[in-house]
Amino acid sequence: MNDSNLHPVVLHHIVNTLEWNGLRPLQQAAIEPILHGHDALLLAPTAGGKTEAAAFPILTRAANENWWGLSVLYVCPLRALLNNIEPRLHTYAEWVGRRAQLWHGDTGQGKRQKILEDPPDILLTTPESLEGMLVSTKVNPREHFANLRAIIIDEVHAFAGDDRGWHLLAVLERLERLAGQRIQRIGLSATVGNPAQLLRWLQGSEADQRPADVVAPELVANSGRPPGDVTLDHVGSIPNAAKVISLLHAGEKRLVFCESRREVEELARELRAHEVTTFVSHSSLSVDERRRAEQAFAEARDCVIVSTSTLELGIDVGDLDRVIQINAPSSVASFLQRLGRTGRRPGTLRNALFLTTTSEGLLRAAGVLRLWTRGYVEPVLAPRSPRHIAAQQLLAICLQESRVGLNVWREWWNGLPIFDEHANQIVAGLVESLHLESDAGMLFIGPEAEQRFGRRNFMDLVSVFTANPEFTVIEGRHELGTVDPIVLTRKVAGPRIIVLAARSWQVTYIDWKRRRCYVEPSDIPARMRWAGDAGPLSFSLVRAERGVLLGVDPEVTISKRAAKALEEIRENHHIEVSANGLVLLREGDDVHWWTWAGARANATLIAGLSGIADDAQRPDNFRVRLRGTEAAEYLPAALKGLGWDEVLPFVSPAALAGLKFSEVLPPDLAVATIAERLADHDGAKAVAAEPLVWNVAT
Structure with missing residues (x-):
């Protein structure tokens, strides 16, 4: 060389x-x-x-x-x-x-x-x-x-x-x-x-x-169809997926991705029941627990590690033979990361086996693979209107410098667009709320910031993401991981059992003040619940699912049972799609507009169609509920007359709680920041331009 x-x-x-x-x-x-x-x-x-x-x-x-x-x-x-x-x-x-x-x-x-x-x-x-x-x-x-x-x-x-x-x-x-x-x-x-x-x-x-x-x-x-040996199969349940995994690829090292922590734990237990050497990795396990599992997996052969997206990034878990996907990730980019875990040895191909357990999972997998075979990858877009980060940075620079000039603070960021036309309003809001103080033309940390963020040397101020308040699970002196509080507060008959690291544990004591949960091993099977496992889908992915329903299969190997299940899905949903336009489906007194646009575009459409769309509905990825047949008759005219770039979805108090540092912004700016992030104006405009087709449920 x-x-x-x-x-x-x-x-x-x-x-x-x-x-x-x-x-x-x-x-x-x-x-x-x-x-x-x-x-x-x-x-x-x-x-x-x-x-x-x-x-x-x-x-x-x-x-x-x-x-x-x-x-x-x-x-x-x-x-x-x-x-x-x-x-x-x-x-x-x-x-x-x-x-x-x-x-x-x-x-x-x-x-x-x-x-x-x-x-x-x-x-x-x-x-x-x-x-x-x-x-x-x-x-x-x-x-x-x-x-x-x-x-x-x-x-x-x-x-x-x-x-x-x-x-x-x-x-x-x-x-x-x-x-x-x-x-x-x-x-x-x-x-x-x-x-x-x-x-x-x-x-x-x-x-x-x-x-x-x-x-x-x-x-x-490698432009054109991406390289890779990909198979789509439908097995109908997690226990069936475990059985297939236990029978296939004996002697190989397999990395299995699931889309929720619940699925990870359930599949890992089933695999162990089939005497498959199985390790577990997800975000609710402690760092030490994950590290032990990942190291053991890296050093072993003929084994499986079951993971959420925690192993999607480039952490080395040794030389993999195969990636198996339970149902489907929510993006092509995510699938590419997972597929890229295989095919590292000379003479081997990248490969992935999809095992879907539900009709929704099969349709999602087919949609992702349809996009992938066309060479499509989602654009990576920075979140809009990071005004809360601007507020956090103003507090941070006052900590760094002790005090900063009211007229020169912008120089620290040299025009970086986290500060928009509302920057002065953000500064004024921080001063008014006593997060900052202003004196003699200088800004410095105020008493409210000291009280809110001052503990642990302002560590809460330097972390810009919000984690759910979870309880640490401890066996003896060993930290296993964390669980959502809902697991510890809901009513149960008999002992309280949780599942973590693919094992059952009986809760023996809960320290509510210190947020600790003490456990001991148990043989009682249980199912776990975690918050935050699902999210909105992109316009492109939901449209790919619609394309699958209209008869387009992805160009991958499709098993006979997956092909049969896809035909059943098409038959069950045929009334919700049409090649001639977007379906308005009348079901008794209800009318649903099947937009196939993703939750953000649908939230934008609901906000822009006040009086026509039902304002009380929670936006989903596939349809918008209208206010009956009479309201639906006004839909075509309403769609033509709207300027979608100005429409912002409704913001709930729960959404505000999920935006870290929203409490240090003026309330109207906090609401506007979230609303702008919830919107998909391009998707809404694309939907508004499409023809409408009436169908009636029978």
Whole structure:
């Protein structure tokens, strides 16, 4: 292998330590733009060598340009992913006399102090930990971050799709101001539908002034139908799925994805009943419990690990033979992440087996696969109107600087669009509510912020996502994970049994004040409930499901029983779809408009059709309930006369509670922020332009 652009020591170790014959196409293509200091988005499937594609040229720059001190940040959305990457990145860094170290929520105080006294060259961390360092009284951020030159953001699509992305960009703008120089931004991502747009978002406030490149040679080479051996099967129940898994692929290592924690626990119990060596991973298990399961799985053969999306990102669980999907994920992007777990060995193909247990799961799977076979991937879009992040950042900068000028605070973010035309109203609201105080033209932390966020050194302020208040489950001295309070409060006959880590546990004591639940092993079977397992579907996916109902099968292997079940689904739903337009279905006195548009578009339609749509309904993904036949007659005229861009869905108090920092915004801005995020104006406009077809239920 010969690439004179990489540092000779890096090349030496690639050949002699890693024993590579050459670089992958992504790794080769990334060298030139990164060495030239360009911002970059590196796209490749899971296990496509993205970390090395960024690390090798960055280490070359560090050695060639004599970077010293803390000069590179490596940011991930998950601590477990950081833990997984750190040994590898540290080894690469040592090749050129550099060090890489971890700093996140699990890093002990002693290790943190050593890092502050002798910073590594590369720091692996999370955005929340970065924010924590900026506002900590134990860190001098102007000294600690003075030499920053580059940041590598792994799984950048996972950040960009929610508020953690806006928070990360805001922190980056502050870091650039502290460092007094531009920080090169390199994003690593699986396939997305809008790479150029994602890269511009990643560049932040100076997107028009910074050179940038999307690097995705493998995706260009594989344009057209994606490669992969995919089978769609229908088994009708979780016990049947367990039976199929136990009989198929003996001797192989299988990763099974489920769409809820309940399904994970139920399937894992059934597999163990079939004497299949089974491990479990989901977000309600403790970190230690997940880590033990993932390590045991990585070292074993002829076994199964059952997981929610916790194993969707690039955490290494060893060499997989097969991915099995129970029902379907809610996006093509998610499926691509999962499919990419297989086919890593030379001569093997990426593969996935769908085992659907319900008619809804089969239709969803067929819809996802129909989109996938067409080469479609959803665009990653940052959430609209991050005004609550703007409020959080104003509080954070006052913590970082002690006080900041009322007329100069905007300079910290250099025009980053988290601050819209309501920025001054947000500042005034923070001052009025005593979260901030204003004196002599300066802003500083007020008593309400001290009281609300001051505990644990303002840790609640640096975390921008809201977790459900759950109870920690403890057996003896061992923490198993967490459960939703509803599991502990609903009435039960006999002992209270919960399921966690694919085992039954009897609750022996609940410490309500400390939110702890003590348990002991039990042989009594039970089913678990968790909150938040379902969400709205995209316009594109629901429309793909409609296409399946209209007779279009995905171009994958479909088992005989899946094909038969699809025909039954089409027969059962034929009255709800028409190739000639969207169906208005009269069922007695009720009229349902089958929009097939997703919950956000339907929420927008309901809000815009006051007096025609039933305002009391909860928006679903498939239809809108109208106010009877007479109201439906006015629908065509109403659709033509509306300007959909101005329509905002109704916001419930429960939705406000789910937006962290909403309480520090003026109430009208908090409501507007959520309403704008609930809306799908493009979907509503597409529906409004389509013809209508009347059907009558018989």
